[in-house]
Amino acid sequence: MSKSTPHVKRHNNRSSGRAFTLVELLVVIAIIGVLVGLLLPAVQAAREAARRSQCLNNIKNVALAVLTYESSRQKFPPAYLALKDPSTGELEKFGGTGLGRPTRENWAIMILPQMEQQALRDSFVLDDFNVWIGHDSNREARGTSLAIMRCPTDPNLDTPCGIEGGNWARGNYGINMVQSGDLWGYRAWDDTDGPREGSLGPRKGISYINKSQEIGDVTDGTSNTILLAELRAGLSEQDPRGCWALGQAGASAHAHHATSWSNAPNNCDPFTTDVLVNAKAIIDSVGAETLRSECMHPYSSGTWSYKSVVRSLHPGGAMIAMADGSARMVSDFVDKGTYQAAVGNEYTEVYQDPTKFRVWERLNVSNDAYPIEGEF
Numbered sequence: 316m317s318k319s320t321p322h323v324k325r326h327n328n329r330s331s332g333r334a335f336t337l338v339e340l341l342v343v344i345a346i347i348g349v350l351v352g353l354l355l356p357a358v359q360a361a362r363e364a365a366r367r368s369q370c371l372n373n374i375k376n377v378a379l380a381v382l383t384y385e386s387s388r389q390k391f392p393p394a395y396l397a398l399k400d401p402s403t404g405e406l407e408k409f410g411g412t413g414l415g416r417p418t419r420e421n422w423a424i425m426i427l428p429q430m431e432q433q434a435l436r437d438s439f440v441l442d443d444f445n446v447w448i449g450h451d452s453n454r455e456a457r458g459t460s461l462a463i464m465r466c467p468t469d470p471n472l473d474t475p476c477g478i479e480g481g482n483w484a485r486g487n488y489g490i491n492m493v494q495s496g497d498l499w500g501y502r503a504w505d506d507t508d509g510p511r512e513g514s515l516g517p518r519k520g521i522s523y524i525n526k527s528q529e530i531g532d533v534t535d536g537t538s539n540t541i542l543l544a545e546l547r548a549g550l551s552e553q554d555p556r557g558c559w560a561l562g563q564a565g566a567s568a569h570a571h572h573a574t575s576w577s578n579a580p581n582n583c584d585p586f587t588t589d590v591l592v593n594a595k596a597i598i599d600s601v602g603a604e605t606l607r608s609e610c611m612h613p614y615s616s617g618t619w620s621y622k623s624v625v626r627s628l629h630p631g632g633a634m635i636a637m638a639d640g641s642a643r644m645v646s647d648f649v650d651k652g653t654y655q656a657a658v659g660n661e662y663t664e665v666y667q668d669p670t671k672f673r674v675w676e677r678l679n680v681s682n683d684a685y686p687i688e689g690e691f
Contacts, residue, residue: 370466378636380429394522395421395562418562449480457560458482468628477552485548486559491520491541492570533681537638540681545633547626551600563620571622573679579651580625580633583610590614590622649691650674
């Protein structure tokens, strides 16, 4: 008798799983959307942290190049060199404003060898008195983009400046000039360094038109005095802000950026805005509302570059480099005073008034002889 074969149940090899329903699919998509929403700010914050670190590293390296220049010359570089009126011997007051009174090299051109850019320095025509930086002979050189001068947080660095002969490359670091009274050297810094009526007194930064400080002149201490501060590139070709080779306040230098109402970093108050050459053309080219939303609206009646604001796109502050070569971010909420540079001639005692000269003002003057008390 044969043994019977047990019955074996056969299974279908095809998958027995079922497809997602529409509701389940929508739930999965919603979960992914929530995760992306949670992760995106973290990714953006990480990217900004990397950009901020690079920006800080750049301004520090530029500051070290300035200090190397100072070490070899025993003086900081002038903010820029201006021509003199042949009839009076005075500095051209409107130097570098597109009004027929051009400027020569600025501090950034002077320190190119210290930034390992000797070839670029040599490509500028600087030994011909009739050739200024806006001359056609210097068009290619001034249009050279320098990574060390750029803060990667600024999205407008690839918009060239079209004034003063055009083709000016952008940067983000300006040297600390002067804080109140007359910006120009023929009053505050004449050729003999002697006092004149209306002289600034202790309102000096680091560099000026045709003149500059020595380390020994920085009596407040190099660790307490700003050497360089961040600035933002202009939003249109008509805007000179951030043009690294252009000798102007707002382009490659800061002036009246601390002692003018409440002029703290990134301040959007209309009374603390930039006073710039070409202001009307800037506003017409971009639009007043866009400029206001970007905190970049210039003084609408400006016809020469006189005043700037320390600005950045970093959340909460802007980069500064001190005269000792250190670098850090200064807070938008740094303690500031109430001094109004445009009002009166109170140049001898105002810096002693603790309500008018606070941390921000004292950081920007090199010889007020008062300590900095407070965080920045």
